[in-house]
Each structure stands twice: as structure tokens, then as C-alpha cells.
Amino acid sequence: MSLLEVTNLGISFGGLRAVDEFNLSIEQGELYGLIGPNGAGKTTVFNMLTGIYKPTDGMIYLDGKNVTGKKTADINKAGVARTFQNIRLFGDQSVLDNVKIGLHNSFEYGTATGIFRLPKYFATEKEMDKKALEILSVFGLDSSADILASNLPYGKQRELEIARALATNPKLLLLDEPAAGMNPNETRDLMNTIALIRKEFGVTILLIEHDMKLVSGICEKLTVLNFGRVLAQGKTSDVLNDPEVIKAYLGE
Amino acid sequence: MGFLTYLINGLSLGSVYAIIALGYTMVYGIAKMLNFAHGDVIMIGAYVVFMCMANSGMPAVLSIVISIVCCTALGMIIEKIAYKPLRKATNLAVLITAIGVSYFLQNMALMLFGSNPVSFTSVIKWQGISLAGGALKITGNAIITIITCVVIMIVLMWFVKNTKPGQAMRAVSEDKEAAILMGINVNATISLTFAIGSGLAAIAGALLCSSYPSLTPYTGSMPGIKAFTAAVFGGIGSIPGALIGGLLLGIIEILAKAYISSQLADAIVFAVLIIVLLVKPTGILGKQIKEKV
Amino acid sequence: GSDKAATGGESVDTSGELTWRIGGIGPITGGAAQYGQGVMNAIQLAVDEVNEAGGINGYNISFNFQDDEADQQKSVNAYNTLKDWGMQILEGTVTSGAGQAVSAETYADRMFMLTPSASSTDVTSGHDNVFQVCFSDPNQGKVSADYIKDNELATKVGVIYDSSDPYSSGVYQTFAAEAQAIGLEIVATEAFTADSKTDFTTQLQKCKDAEADLLFLPFYYTEGSIVLTQANQMGYAPVMFGVDGFDGLLSVENFDVSLAEGVYLLTPFAADAEDEATKNFVSKYEEQFGGTPNQFAADAYDGVYILKKALESAGLTPEASAEEICEALIAEIQKVSYDGLTGEGMSWNDKGEVSKAPKAVIIKDGAYASVD
Amino acid sequence: MNLYKNLNKSTQKLLVTIGVIVVLYIVMSVMESTGNLSSLMKGLLVPVCAYSLVAVGLNLCVGYLGELSLGHAGFMCVGAFSSAFFSRVFQETIPDVPRFILALVIGTAMAALFGFLIAIPVLRLRGDYLAIVTLAFGEIIKNVINVMYIGKDSKGVHFSIKDQLSLGMDIDGKMLINGPQGITGTPRQSTFTIAVLLLILALVVTHNFVNSRTGRAVKAIRDNQIAAETVGLPVTKYKLVAFTISAAIAGLGGVLYAHNINSLTATTNNFGYNMSIMILVYVVLGGIGNFSGSVIAAVVLTMLPELLRGLSTYRMLIYSIVLIVLMLFNWAPAILKWRDDHGLTTAAILGKFKKKEVQ
Amino acid sequence: MLEVKDLIVNYGVIQALKGISFEVNEGEVIALIGANGAGKTTTLQTISGMLQPTSGQVLLEGVDITKIPGHKIVSMGMAHVPEGRRVFPGLTVLENLKMGAYTRSNKKEIADAFERVYESFPRLKERQNQLAGTLSGGEQQMLAMGRALMSQPRIILMDEPSMGLSPIYVEEIFNIIQEISKAGTTVLLVEQNAKKALAIADRAYVLETGNIVLSGDAKTLMNDDSIKKAYLGE
Numbered sequence A: 001m002s003l004l005e006v007t008n009l010g011i012s013f014g015g016l017r018a019v020d021e022f023n024l025s026i027e028q029g030e031l032y033g034l035i036g037p038n039g040a041g042k043t044t045v046f047n048m049l050t051g052i053y054k055p056t057d058g059m060i061y062l063d064g065k066n067v068t069g070k071k072t073a074d075i076n077k078a079g080v081a082r083t084f085q086n087i088r089l090f091g092d093q094s095v096l097d098n099v100k101i102g103l104h105n106s107f108e109y110g111t112a113t114g115i116f117r118l119p120k121y122f123a124t125e126k127e128m129d130k131k132a133l134e135i136l137s138v139f140g141l142d143s144s145a146d147i148l149a150s151n152l153p154y155g156k157q158r159e160l161e162i163a164r165a166l167a168t169n170p171k172l173l174l175l176d177e178p179a180a181g182m183n184p185n186e187t188r189d190l191m192n193t194i195a196l197i198r199k200e201f202g203v204t205i206l207l208i209e210h211d212m213k214l215v216s217g218i219c220e221k222l223t224v225l226n227f228g229r230v231l232a233q234g235k236t237s238d239v240l241n242d243p244e245v246i247k248a249y250l251g252e
Numbered sequence B: 001m002g003f004l005t006y007l008i009n010g011l012s013l014g015s016v017y018a019i020i021a022l023g024y025t026m027v028y029g030i031a032k033m034l035n036f037a038h039g040d041v042i043m044i045g046a047y048v049v050f051m052c053m054a055n056s057g058m059p060a061v062l063s064i065v066i067s068i069v070c071c072t073a074l075g076m077i078i079e080k081i082a083y084k085p086l087r088k089a090t091n092l093a094v095l096i097t098a099i100g101v102s103y104f105l106q107n108m109a110l111m112l113f114g115s116n117p118v119s120f121t122s123v124i125k126w127q128g129i130s131l132a133g134g135a136l137k138i139t140g141n142a143i144i145t146i147i148t149c150v151v152i153m154i155v156l157m158w159f160v161k162n163t164k165p166g167q168a169m170r171a172v173s174e175d176k177e178a179a180i181l182m183g184i185n186v187n188a189t190i191s192l193t194f195a196i197g198s199g200l201a202a203i204a205g206a207l208l209c210s211s212y213p214s215l216t217p218y219t220g221s222m223p224g225i226k227a228f229t230a231a232v233f234g235g236i237g238s239i240p241g242a243l244i245g246g247l248l249l250g251i252i253e254i255l256a257k258a259y260i261s262s263q264l265a266d267a268i269v270f271a272v273l274i275i276v277l278l279v280k281p282t283g284i285l286g287k288q289i290k291e292k293v
Numbered sequence C: 001g002s003d004k005a006a007t008g009g010e011s012v013d014t015s016g017e018l019t020w021r022i023g024g025i026g027p028i029t030g031g032a033a034q035y036g037q038g039v040m041n042a043i044q045l046a047v048d049e050v051n052e053a054g055g056i057n058g059y060n061i062s063f064n065f066q067d068d069e070a071d072q073q074k075s076v077n078a079y080n081t082l083k084d085w086g087m088q089i090l091e092g093t094v095t096s097g098a099g100q101a102v103s104a105e106t107y108a109d110r111m112f113m114l115t116p117s118a119s120s121t122d123v124t125s126g127h128d129n130v131f132q133v134c135f136s137d138p139n140q141g142k143v144s145a146d147y148i149k150d151n152e153l154a155t156k157v158g159v160i161y162d163s164s165d166p167y168s169s170g171v172y173q174t175f176a177a178e179a180q181a182i183g184l185e186i187v188a189t190e191a192f193t194a195d196s197k198t199d200f201t202t203q204l205q206k207c208k209d210a211e212a213d214l215l216f217l218p219f220y221y222t223e224g225s226i227v228l229t230q231a232n233q234m235g236y237a238p239v240m241f242g243v244d245g246f247d248g249l250l251s252v253e254n255f256d257v258s259l260a261e262g263v264y265l266l267t268p269f270a271a272d273a274e275d276e277a278t279k280n281f282v283s284k285y286e287e288q289f290g291g292t293p294n295q296f297a298a299d300a301y302d303g304v305y306i307l308k309k310a311l312e313s314a315g316l317t318p319e320a321s322a323e324e325i326c327e328a329l330i331a332e333i334q335k336v337s338y339d340g341l342t343g344e345g346m347s348w349n350d351k352g353e354v355s356k357a358p359k360a361v362i363i364k365d366g367a368y369a370s371v372d
Numbered sequence D: 001m002n003l004y005k006n007l008n009k010s011t012q013k014l015l016v017t018i019g020v021i022v023v024l025y026i027v028m029s030v031m032e033s034t035g036n037l038s039s040l041m042k043g044l045l046v047p048v049c050a051y052s053l054v055a056v057g058l059n060l061c062v063g064y065l066g067e068l069s070l071g072h073a074g075f076m077c078v079g080a081f082s083s084a085f086f087s088r089v090f091q092e093t094i095p096d097v098p099r100f101i102l103a104l105v106i107g108t109a110m111a112a113l114f115g116f117l118i119a120i121p122v123l124r125l126r127g128d129y130l131a132i133v134t135l136a137f138g139e140i141i142k143n144v145i146n147v148m149y150i151g152k153d154s155k156g157v158h159f160s161i162k163d164q165l166s167l168g169m170d171i172d173g174k175m176l177i178n179g180p181q182g183i184t185g186t187p188r189q190s191t192f193t194i195a196v197l198l199l200i201l202a203l204v205v206t207h208n209f210v211n212s213r214t215g216r217a218v219k220a221i222r223d224n225q226i227a228a229e230t231v232g233l234p235v236t237k238y239k240l241v242a243f244t245i246s247a248a249i250a251g252l253g254g255v256l257y258a259h260n261i262n263s264l265t266a267t268t269n270n271f272g273y274n275m276s277i278m279i280l281v282y283v284v285l286g287g288i289g290n291f292s293g294s295v296i297a298a299v300v301l302t303m304l305p306e307l308l309r310g311l312s313t314y315r316m317l318i319y320s321i322v323l324i325v326l327m328l329f330n331w332a333p334a335i336l337k338w339r340d341d342h343g344l345t346t347a348a349i350l351g352k353f354k355k356k357e358v359q
Numbered sequence E: 001m002l003e004v005k006d007l008i009v010n011y012g013v014i015q016a017l018k019g020i021s022f023e024v025n026e027g028e029v030i031a032l033i034g035a036n037g038a039g040k041t042t043t044l045q046t047i048s049g050m051l052q053p054t055s056g057q058v059l060l061e062g063v064d065i066t067k068i069p070g071h072k073i074v075s076m077g078m079a080h081v082p083e084g085r086r087v088f089p090g091l092t093v094l095e096n097l098k099m100g101a102y103t104r105s106n107k108k109e110i111a112d113a114f115e116r117v118y119e120s121f122p123r124l125k126e127r128q129n130q131l132a133g134t135l136s137g138g139e140q141q142m143l144a145m146g147r148a149l150m151s152q153p154r155i156i157l158m159d160e161p162s163m164g165l166s167p168i169y170v171e172e173i174f175n176i177i178q179e180i181s182k183a184g185t186t187v188l189l190v191e192q193n194a195k196k197a198l199a200i201a202d203r204a205y206v207l208e209t210g211n212i213v214l215s216g217d218a219k220t221l222m223n224d225d226s227i228k229k230a231y232l233g234e
């Protein structure tokens, strides 16, 4: 059974059919790419997968469970985490706290325990710190743990967003243009990091990206969206050589 | 007949709220600040009209013109001294300063004009019309206020939509820094907004006190709060919304007094406001911008 | 001590010399400032007169007035400020709400308190040290109802009152109780609040629809002037009957006094009365402060002389402590009878209430005229 | 280990604040017992603590939940009236100390309850719409209290929302709540000691709260609600929790206030929007999200008009100017920069508090 | 045309620019490249008057514009495509473009500008009446470019114009930049895509943590080994 199974997904904004008859199936452990021209509907697909938009049609199954139209928070609890095209960090909090917020649902203690600082508070906080630092170290961010998130350079902010998403212990990680605004070297580092987290955290990854080096370098499979519809789907090398895709997206 | 009478009373009260709300919404819409001192500028405007008319015997129209000039200047001075330095600070800081300015204007008026109420002579001499053989009276004040309100609303809407400064205002309200990149003088635009808002306050003051003729240094504060409520009711930032919000607020207030309880009328007005906002979270005409993710 | 520094600039600087220290509390800023300022000015006037005439038992008065913005907590603060200054007698507060809070303090401290205008019984009740110069609310409410009934002013009465104000609703409640007792029919009871006190058209309309031929209006003249204007605009002309808060109506600047024609009010004081005392007071007041004094001011002015009389007959000197003065005055004030601007033969019972003949006046030709 | 240093920094600040409060408390107490404290100051001690409490409560809402409330005086009002009512009803039947403890609990709980009930609809709104609805709720509370008449006589308790007359009480009856005349004769049990203890308690509670798991979540929701949802935070629940705690603390301030004054009425100035705005002034002037700052601002701004009494009618005029100047001094970017350049930071002025730091 | 002298810019205690100097001649395309956080955005913002430098000077055609407010600089003929696009989210695409022509008053010229922008970005024409805030990331980027072009500037500053654009459009955008340049507009270009930027630029400057570490002819730099390694990913 696939980890993610999407059938006939569609959404309209007023008269605009942004996504239509979208089908997608991702196996456990895959690294999957979603590409397509600007305004094709890629981010919109992410928004539907994470419950930010309610799809007008279609079904989304995660691990066999129907999550269509569920609340964003519940979808996260079911195992989907994401990053955003326009970075959305908790800017006024430290790097460490950003990750600890991601850990929120994995470590429990009640509000009263926190207010009255019962022993459980100290124990849990300590564990959370440890775990958070562990995740941060994957990105080399552990040394910046107590900097305000908004003071990080742009590229580091993107990585912190990934770290925060990973902290929620997802089965499926959605990355929206993780390499935007990075130079080729930084992009290469990012590729390594993505490969590493797949291995270490055992997550399945679906990513949107316009940087073809990254896409062809790490994605095993691709879906190409064009005007809200699937243009091509399949193994990366096949898709990238598809003349339709070249015409609509890659150019040359 | 009773109902119609109440409805008309409500309209005339509402039109006063509406005209104040227009000033609120104008400033809020562009500068994104709640100018809590707006009600007090209205009070000053009313005093100026009063001084001109009662003390110097000037005609009403001239008095209002003088008052508009004074209030416009006052608005721009306030903006320059108290709000402009806080342009880059949080909106809340400006809100608090506005409260300080409001206290200042009230106490300044207390010094200048004394605490005793003065009775305001209506700027409108027209007695109004009688319908249904005198059973239904609409006062001249009410008619003129409503007409003024609608005219101002139309002019403002036209101004914002079709003139260069109006265009600049819209850009500033969206994103101040990006507006600079368009070549828009943000400071001048905000000053202009204040000037217009304060000029409107002068007209509002004259009309407010014509309908409710007792003027004290604190005359502006309560209508100010009510008008702010009205502006939110209609969808803050929306010019026609301010008109509709004001009128509705007036009508609800009067009908609640008339048919439910005059003791609880304020509570009822606010309860209706809450219900409306729960159904329509951005007010009646407010546009709901869904954040693009 | 440093009198001058602590006072509101209202004190008489007596530089170290032994004086009576009389304090006053009332709103001189905020929405009720017009009532407090009248009181402050009138006390100042009386104090100056007394001092010029040789003081009380040979000692001058120092006077210190503190602002309370008509707020209870601020009123207590004002009271404490006056205590720090060394106040021996309090002539205040101006408003009832503040009076309720301060009277508990003066009672505990054993400070004599004479309020010119806080008319609520909550101010005096249970506090043996508190006395009123003005009529108490029940008194006004009751007398008004009786007066209307006895003089057959109306058969159907409408009431409009301020339901957020202790004074107004206090008068209303006793009026309503008395009306019920004597069989005066109240056909409409409408309220307004501090938050909506500019538009009375609805309340008036409802009274009109109920065919009330008299409106009982127990509130202040600021709102009174609007009610009269709006009733006139509606073409509704019942008998208007105000209480002491209505006094001041005629001196509202630019007010069209013809609108007040025929308004009854129960005031102990009329600024255009012909007696010497009133003429003297009014002319001095106008000269010093501008504007015509109202009943608040007159009560406050009387208050100083009442204190003077009581202190003189008790034979006290300022050497006595506030407590001693308090105990002496409590006994003494119940014995004195005083003829002042606001009444002849005023006397006090042990509840702190004044007994003076309430004068109903009617406004005629833009002036107060005695009805009897 | 940066982490511990970090944790300590905000705790350190809390300890400094508490230390300062304790020192002030001792100084005041000594001065009082030796008769060196003026009546004015003595009279202000409890109200200042009460206002500080409400400001701390509101700061939780404004600074951490990120929502502007213009109705916190309403919660103060609920706390004040419910507790004062309780104290009046059981004045003769329950001994002083347990009664006051119960009054504190009841006032706080009622405010919390109202906060909770109001939050459910309110928190669906955003920004200024939320602000106006809180203002509306505050005004409704005030308005309703002004028409409540409750009296007790030999036949039991009577209730009306019209007037005293319609209670139809016996002659021996006594009014518990008398409409706009409010509640008279509340036992005066708020002492400075209790007030200071409660203030410290509130500071500790709020500090611990914002530095706990829930507090972090609340801050996350403030910073970016959509992101908070995508990391699985139950947004509504935590907003409710924060708003309720905030209301409860304001209610606690109300209890103190009510038990310090003989007569309790609900007016625009003490429990209406004017007071809500005043409290907001404390919060913004003291620093959004800075609890100690709220306390300092509440103290300074409550004292200021009292200290200006010598100016008579100019008092409030000067006060308003000082307020504007203080705001500019504390918030205007240009002045902040100038202050930075001249070492006149708030930190330098207050000793060791820092303006913006990681909590 | 544009000259920057010893520019120092601070954010509080952080010094983002440490005294950089460079110049842009009339008609040139100049690329400014550098890693994340090097100070590229800061440089552009200081030139267009959005930031005040601690010290140093910016000269536009010999006129010192360091102290001139940003909006006046625009009317002197400078346009700036900001980082993060900064479109007016609540206005429609059409209204956004109109704002771009705010400093213009000649109706004919504005109409021409519209035509040119719609020609370069047909997507914008399709979406004329859509609120800008609801556009996709790439569409917003096009709008930001189009809006800047509406003022028909003589010099244009662009902050990562290709960010978030699909490959086909990245090509397109660089073509457009070349066209703009050919039409006589001077271009100062900040890009992460250094390879493409250098390919169309005349000269380039390399920024590293607030300092210019290298400069020269674009073609030469493209073959520079250290550049290749650090910025071209080769």
C-alpha cells in the first residue's frame, strides 16, 4: 500500500480551476518531485494535502486513512509536515524553541505542570532540549540554538523550517521550493542534507522545486503539473526527457 | 407610525455616527492606526463653529469653513508631533499616543472653553418636513446630515479611486515600503489623510452638535467610541462600510431603546455588533483577504 | 508644613500661622467638571469672605480643593492627599458615587464631612459624621411626587432618568415609590446611560405615546438642555419637572431660554433672587469666576458658613484635632439653625439629612419665579 | 550550554523584579509602621497592585497571545463584583479569613469563566475586529451590572433588572447590589501584604506559563498561526487557555480593588472602556510582552496624576503631555536610536532589564 | 551613472556593509553576486533610499542621493524590484501595475508601458483582475518586475528576479533583462544564479560578508576558478 494516495483531487478559486483531476501515489520511503510552470498549482496541491485549503473534489489517503478535508493540525498528527514557499518561522522565538514547538505533540505535560513547575516539567523540558538539539545538529544549527529565528540568514531559515517540520515526527515531509534563494553551492549542500534526513528520519519526501539540478539529482520520481493538470508522471529521467515537459516547462 | 418615527430617529442618530465613522475609517484604512483622538478633534471643531457663530455672529457656512481650516491644521500638527515619530513602531504604540493626544485635547479645551456646557445653535435653520399630517416629522438636521454623509462618502470613494493622491493612499495602506518604491511620498500621503480626516471632523462636529446641542470638552469622546464601533461594524477601512455601519448602529440603538429596554440599550447594541461580527468576521462590507500560503 | 505645595493653588497661604484646614473634593477635570468647579469656586469665595471678616473664632481658614474626576478611587486618593495636608474638616464630595467611597473613609478616620451636593443616602447612611447641605435623594424624590400630586400638575407622569448614575437613579427610585404610595400614575419610565446621553428622542417619543402630561427629569442640566431642545423639535410640550440638578439650566451659554419656559424645578436656590445675600453672592461670583453660580455653588457657599456657625457655637479652635472637631460638630450641627442662600432655618437630623423648605420654582420669562 | 544561560536569563529577570518588589514592600511597611508614609501613598498601595495585576493579565493577552483586548476592565469588573457580592452575602456567616480566601477564588474563577465564555466567539476574529468585540463585551458587562438590583430580606433574596422598587422587599431588607449605586459596605480586607503576594504570584505564574510547553505554543500561534497549525498545535485550545488565564488575573486584580473600597460601582472610568484603555496604556508603555514593565508602568502612571495634584486644573493636561512624551521616548525609532547612542537604553535606566530578548 | 562610495550600513550592532565602493556606468548591466547574508539586499536598499547608511555616499549621475528620500529617487529615474516581491496584495494585478506608473502622468506613455509589460509577461494580462496576494510565487515575481518597468526607469535595481521562476521563465527573465538593457536602461542585478547573471552582465562585483572581494569583467570572472568554485557550483 502506498503511503500517500491522492485521487481526482481538484479545487477552484472563483472561476479559476487551479487544480483538476490530480492523481498521485507515493510509496513509503520515496523521494518524489512535483514540478511545473509558475502558477501550475503545485503549492495549491500542498495546501490541500495539509488541510489549509479544502479540496472541492477528490480524496486524499495517508497510510490508508482518509484525511481529506481534515483540520491542518490533525493532518500533521496523522503524519504530514511541510515547509512553505514564503518562509513561515516563529520569528520572535529562538531557533531552539522553533524546533521544540515542532516537538510539542511528542512530549506531553499539562499547562498546570508548566505553571507550577512540577518535577515532570523539568524532566520533560530537558528531554525536549536534547531531542531538539539533536535535530538541529543535523543541519549544523545547534550552535545557533539561542539566536532569534528571524535573525538567521535566509538559507539557514529554510533549513530551520525543515528541522521544525521533522520535529513533528512525520511520515511524509512536503518541501516547497527548499532551494529558492540559494546559490549552487548551497543547493548542493541542501541536496546532501535532504538525502541524509531521508535516511536518518526514515521519512518519505515530496518536494516542489524549480532548480533542475536538485530535482534531477535526488528525485526518484516526478509529477509535472501544467495548468492544474498532470502533464507527465513517472521516473525522473523519463519525465525530464518528455518532449511535452520540455516544451511546457524546461525550455530549449 | 411609531416604528417609522423611531426609524427616522435612528437614521438621524446613525447619520451622525456615520459621518464620524467616515473620518475614522479614512485614517484607519490608510495609516492603519486607530486615531482615538478623532472624537476630540470633532469637539474642537464644534467649539470653533460655536465661537464663530455665537460669539462673533458669523454665518453658519463661514463658521464651518473656518472650523474645517482649523481642524485640518490641527490634524496635521497632531500627526506631525505625535504620530509621525512612531511611523516605524508598532501600531499599538501609536494607539496609545493617540489616547494621550485625546486626553490632551480634552484638557486643553477644558482650559480654553471651561467646563460649563454651552448650547450649540444649529447650523441648519431649516425645520425639516412633516409627513402624514404632522404625525411624522423629519428634522432639517437629520435630512442635511444624511445628505452630507452620502455626498462625503461618494466624494471620498471617487477621490481614493480616481485621483493620484487617492491612488497613493491605497498603496500606502497596502505596504508603506513598497509604496516608496513606486515614488510615493508616504509621509505626505499620511499627512494628507489626516488632513482630510480632520477636515471631516469639523463637519461632523458641526452636525453632531446641531442635532445634540450641548457642547462640553468631553462631547467628542463617546460619539468617537460609538463611531469607531460603527466603522468596525461596517468593515473598517471601507468607506461605504462606515456609512452603513453608522446608520445601522443608530437604528439599532434607537429600536433597542424603543422596543426592548432603554436601560439595556447599550448592551443590546453591542450584542448585535458581536453577533454580526461572528457571522461576518470582517464587518458588513469589509473584504476578507485570505492569506495566500 | 508646606501648604502651598500640597494644595491645588486654591489655598490661602497662611505661612505657618494657625488656621482651620478645610478640604474640598470634587471633579474639576473629566466629564463632571462643571459641577465640581462651581463648588470649588464658591467655597473659595466664602472662605475669602470669612477670612476677611476675621475668620472663625479668630482663626483664618486655609482651603484646599482636590480633583477626583468623579471617580471613587480617585476620590479616596484626593481625600488621602488632604489628610496629608492636615485637613480638619471636609467639605465634599461633590458627586454621590465618590461620596459613597469617601464617607466610609471619613467615618473610620472620624473626620467631619459636610457634602454640598452628594445627595445619595448611601453617603450618609451608617455614617454619623456625614451631613448634607443639599436635599437627599429620597427627600427630593418624595417631595417632588407630593408636589406634583398636591398641585395637580399632572395625571399621567413620564420619567426619564440616568440609569448609570447613582444620583439620578436614587431620586427616581424614591419618586417611583412615593408615586405608588400616593397614587400618582407613572405611565412611562425610560432610562439613558452615561454612554448615550445625547439623544433622548426615543425616550421622549415613548413618553409622548404614553400620553404623559408631565415629565419628571431627575438629572443634570447638561442633559436637561438637550431634552428640552429635542422635545421642542418633536412638538411635545408636557410639563417639565426637574430636580436640583436642573439648576444651572438658565446659565448654559447660548441656551435658548424660551425652551425652558414653564419648567419646574425643585431647587433651593435661584440666582436671580432679590435678597441681599443672593445678590452679593452672585455678583461676587460672576466677578471673580465669570458665569452664573448654580445651586451646587450656593450649597457649597452655605456649607462654609454652616461650618462657621457650628464651629463658633461649639467654641472650638484649630488647635483641636480633626477627631475632636468631628465629635463636637456632630453634636453641634444638629443644634444649629442656619439661614442661607439655599434655605431658611436649615437644620440637621442624626441621619445627616438637612431639613429645609424645598422651594419649587418655575421658569418664567427666562428667570426663576417662586411658584407659591 | 547556551540553553541554560538562556533559561536563566528570563528567570533572572523575574527574580530581579520580585526582589525589587520585596524591597519596596519592606521599605513601605517600615515607613508605614513608623508613621512616615503619607496617607496618599498608603491609600495607593493596594490599588497600584490591583492595576498592576490587571496589566500583567492583559499583557499576557496582548504580548503573548498577540491579540488586542479592549475589554479587560470587564474581567476586572466581574472579579470585583462577584467577589464583593459573595463577601456581602456571607459577611455574617463566614469568618473573615476563609471568606476572603473564598472571595479571591470566586472572583478569579468568575473572571476566568467569563474570559473562557467570551473567548470562544471572540477568538474566531482577528485584529481590530477582535478588539472591538472585547470592548463590546466589557461594555455589556458594565451595562448589565448597572441594571442589576439584588436585595435580601426575611423572605429571601430578590432580583430585578428594572429598579429597587420592583424587588418588592420588606422594610428590613437590605440591598446587596443596588443598580448604579453598586455594592456598598464590602469588607475592607485587601491589605498591602496580600496584594504584594498576589502580584508576585501572578508574575511567577505568567513567567512560568510563557516559558512552558503551552506558553511556547501560544507564542507560536501569535507569530504565525498557519505554521502553528501545520506543526500540529491545537490553535483554538491554546488561545482559549491563554485568554482565560489572562482574564483570571485581571479578575484577581478586581477582587483586590473591590475589597479595598467601601463602595463599588461600575462606571466608564473604573470598569468601562476608559479603564481598559488605561490598562492597555500600562502594557504598551511598559513594553509589550514585558511583565515587569507592565508593573512599573502601572505604578508610575497611577502615581503620576497624584503627584501632579499641586498643579490643580493643569494636572491632567500635564499628565497627557507626559504620557505622549513617554510614549515617544519609549517607542519612537529615532529616539530609541538616539538613546542607544547615548547609552540611555531602558536597560541602562532600569538597571538591568533588557527590552527585547528571547524568552 | 551610479556611484557608491565607502558605504557602511549597520543593523544595530551588526555591520552589514563594511565600506563598499563601486560604480555602474550608463547602459551597463552590472551583476552583484555573493552568498547568503553577504549584504546584497542591503546594498540595493541603501541605494534606493530605503535604508540610511551609517556613512558613505551614493551618487546618481553625480548628484548625491544619500540623504534624498526614497520616493524622490524614484522620480529621478530609478526603479527597484525588491527582495520578497512586495506586491500590493490587496490590489489587483492591473492596479499594481498602475502604481508602478505613479510618477508618470503622460497617458500615452503609460499605455505604451502597459503594452510592453503585457508583452513580456502575458500571464499578467490574463490575470489583470486577480488580487495580487493570491498569485502564485512565480506570478508575483513577474508582477514585481512588470511593476518596476512601468515607471520606465533609466536605472533599475533587481534583487533576485529569477527566484521562484520555472526554468523556462528563468531563461525568459534574463532575455527580458537584456532587452531592457538594450532599450537603454542601466541594470544593477543581484542574483544567486551567478552563472546566468554573469552571462548577460558586462561587469560584476563579488560581495562577501559586507566587503567587495572581487570585481571585473563578467566574462573574466566567469572563468575565474575561485568564482567557479564558490558561486557557480562547479
Ligand SMILES: Nc1ncnc2c1ncn2[C@@H]1O[C@H](COP(=O)(O)OP(=O)(O)OP(=O)(O)O)[C@@H](O)[C@H]1O
Pocket (backbone or CB within 6 Å): A013, A016, A018, A036, A037, A038, A039, A040, A041, A042, A043, A044, A045, A085, B290, B292, E134, E135, E136, E137, E138, E139, E164
Ligand atoms: N487563494 C487563491 N485565490 C485565487 N487564486 C489562487 C489562490 N491561490 C492560488 N491561486 C491561483 O492558482 C494558481 C496556482 O497557484 P500555486 O500557488 O499553486 O502555483 P505554483 O504551482 O505553486 O506556482 P509557483 O511555482 O509560481 O509557486 C495560480 O494561478 C494562482 O494565481
Ligand SMILES: Nc1ncnc2c1ncn2[C@@H]1O[C@H](COP(=O)(O)OP(=O)(O)OP(=O)(O)O)[C@@H](O)[C@H]1O
Pocket (backbone or CB within 6 Å): A151, A152, A153, A154, A155, A181, E011, E014, E015, E016, E034, E035, E036, E037, E038, E039, E040, E041, E042, E043, E083
Ligand atoms: N533587518 C535586519 N536586522 C538585522 N540584521 C539584518 C537585517 N537585515 C539583514 N541583516 C543582516 O545583514 C546581513 C546582510 O543581509 P542581506 O539581506 O543584505 O544579505 P543578502 O546578501 O541579500 O543575502 P540573501 O542572499 O540571503 O538575500 C546578514 O548577515 C543579515 O543577517
Ligand SMILES: [Mg+2]
Pocket (backbone or CB within 6 Å): A042, A043, A044, A085, E136, E137, E138
Ligand atoms: Mg508555489
Ligand SMILES: [Mg+2]
Pocket (backbone or CB within 6 Å): E040, E041, E042, E083, E159
Ligand atoms: Mg537578499
